[in-house]
Amino acid sequence: MKKAKKIAGVLLSLICILTIIFLVWAVPAYKPNFDVEAFIKSNEKVKIQIDRNIVINPLDKKAEKGVIFYPGGKVESSAYIKIASKIAEKGYRVVITPMPLNLAIFGKNKAEEVIKENSDIDIWVIGGHSLGGVMASDYAYNHLDKIKGLFLLASYPQEKFNFKDKDIKALSIWGSEDKVANLDKIKSSKNIMPNDTVFVEIKGGNHGQFGSYGKQKGDGEAKISEEEQQNITSEYIVKFLDIIK
Known part of the structure; x- marks a missing residue:
């Protein structure tokens, strides 16, 4: 009898997990609000390659430091090409990692x-937006021998x-x-972050504008572009x- 109940419990849990995965899959992801192909062709400062990952390199120098970028939950990875390009053009290789079902929780070890x-890159920094930042934190904590820096956009460990x-x-x-992220948790994360962590609030910024995918459901109205x-x-x-060594 106990064995039958245990099996029934496992099956019920499995059904619940599969249901959640299906519902997540069925909800459309946020897509880029710009023409990705046109942006890639017109950009004269970086080289953008899209394969399993999106790899962005500066054109005027060889990158010696790398940045791994985890996308926000239910946001297509290509929606971060614009902000990643701004970083790459300053001399860094930026790699945006697409996630299974567009959820970093299923690909935190990407x-x-x-x-x-x-x-060819010896120094790595990892970060991400929203859920992507949470999972980037997980990876960084468990791989401190490989990761020298962690950046979080509307996120916390x-x-x-x-x-x-x-x-x-x-x-x-x-x-x-930002009306999507829990700002209290972001600010209170000072209690578990390194003492020299830099905390920045962008006045007028919201949640979705860290990427380029338009207004996110439930988000606040941005007061800057x-x-x-x-x-x-x-x-x-x-x-x-620049300070990472």
Whole structure:
């Protein structure tokens, strides 16, 4: 009898998991709000290659540091090409990793393949937007031998991952008008982040404008443009990358 109940419980859990996966799959992902192909062709500052991952390199120099970028939940990876290009043009290789079902929770170790496939890069920083940032934090915590820096856009680490005494640099950025992320958790993450972490609130920024996919459901109205928010964000990320050794 106990065995039958155990089997029934396992089956019920499996059905619930499969139902959740199906519902997630059925909900359309946020797509880029710009012509990706035209942007790639017209960009004269970076080289953008799309294969299993999106790899962006500067055209005027060889990148010596790499950035792994995890997309936000239910957002197509190509929606981050614009902000990633702003970072890459300053001399860095940026690799955006598409996620299964567009959810980083199903691909939090994607950074592993990126590092292996880009063996010419010795210094790596990882980060992401929203859910992507949470999963990037997970990877960074468990691979401190490979990751030198962590940046979070409208995101925060899980509480069980305390970076206080860890040898890693960190940057956290969010928008003042963000109505999607839990801003209290973002701000309170100071308690588990390295003491020298840089925390930045972008006045007038919201949640969705860290990517280029239009208005996100439930988000606040931004008081600055998408381009301005991404310019500010990329400038902070580039300054952050400059100090990583």
